[in-house]
Amino acid sequence: MVAGPAVMSGDAGIEVVDLAKSFGGRPVFSGLSLRVEKGEFVALVGPSGAGKTTLLRCLVRLVEADDGEIWVAGNAMHRLGGRGLSDARRHIGFIFQQFNLVRRRSALDNVIGGRLASMPFWRVALSLYDVWDLRAAERALARVGLRDRSLLRADRLSGGQQQRVAIARALVQESSVLLADEPIASLDPHAARGVLALLRSLARDDGLTVLCSLHQHDLAREYADRVVAIEDLGSARAPWPARQSM
Numbered sequence: 319m320v321a322g323p324a325v326m327s328g329d330a331g332i333e334v335v336d337l338a339k340s341f342g343g344r345p346v347f348s349g350l351s352l353r354v355e356k357g358e359f360v361a362l363v364g365p366s367g368a369g370k371t372t373l374l375r376c377l378v379r380l381v382e383a384d385d386g387e388i389w390v391a392g393n394a395m396h397r398l399g400g401r402g403l404s405d406a407r408r409h410i411g412f413i414f415q416q417f418n419l420v421r422r423r424s425a426l427d428n429v430i431g432g433r434l435a436s437m438p439f440w441r442v443a444l445s446l447y448d449v450w451d452l453r454a455a456e457r458a459l460a461r462v463g464l465r466d467r468s469l470l471r472a473d474r475l476s477g478g479q480q481q482r483v484a485i486a487r488a489l490v491q492e493s494s495v496l497l498a499d500e501p502i503a504s505l506d507p508h509a510a511r512g513v514l515a516l517l518r519s520l521a522r523d524d525g526l527t528v529l530c531s532l533h534q535h536d537l538a539r540e541y542a543d544r545v546v547a548i549e550d551l552g553s554a555r556a557p558w559p560a561r562q563s564m
């Protein structure tokens with residue numbers, strides 16, 4: 319990894335420089351560079367196996383890159399460790415295809431879960447949240463259009479509503495960057511459009527930086543400010559035969 323200042327002087331929301339990752343000696347990508355401006359909604363497309371999930375996970379160091387620089391919200395993620403890395407991750411929202419909600423807990427409880435890292439365990443176990451946390455969770459649910467669903471159990475909500483709860487959980491972390499990995503893959507077309515419209519609004523109206531992997535190129539073009547193909551970002555080399563299946 320390249321040495322450098324711990325805080326980026328530029329103003330990108332996300333910047334990746336010369337990133338390389340292989341698994342067991344098989345390269346997924348190398349020399350991959352990407353810049354996403356603050357407040358920009360970028361859709362990441364590419365064939366199955368091209369490395370979209372790997373790239374998103376590298377950004378938060380859930381997967382360790384072999385080489386390169388990773389800057390997210392001004393933090394040099396590639397240089398951080400321990401507490402510094404945890405603190406940086408706390409302000410990066412990660413949205414998954416399968417929502418990852420606690421099904422038997424209310425929407426509100428799930429959203430408050432986004433603040434767990436800053437709460438003592440006993441308060442979480444007893445659902446003793448302070449007023450500030452509650453208000454923040456209610457605001458986040460209102461922002462995603464679910465003010466009137468806050469007390470419903472997550473498994474009583476539709477797929478689109480569950481994904482909105484997951485987005486609210488990311489918002490309550492005070493994230494300035496949202497990483498979304500196939501967030502609409504489990505949704506019907508109507509709900510999928512609703513989630514993409516919400517991500518677009520969070521970028522345009524709230525200034526969040528959004529990087530979202532998608533398979534549907536038409537929806538990517540319709541909703542994102544910019545569509546990037548992972549294979550154009552560097553020497554992306556999906557392990558054969560994944561690229562062949564396109």
Ligand SMILES: Nc1ncnc2c1ncn2[C@@H]1O[C@H](COP(=O)(O)OP(=O)(O)OP(=O)(O)O)[C@@H](O)[C@H]1O
Pocket residue numbers: 341342346364365366367368369370371372373556557560
């Ligand atoms: N933990 C791992 N160990 C070994 N190989 C892996 C691991 N994670 C991913 N890969 C491989 O890396 C390549 C990229 O996978 P990745 O999931 O990032 O692709 P993707 O573009 O997100 O695909 P999809 O669109 O199908 O989700 C694939 O060939 C995959 O098999």
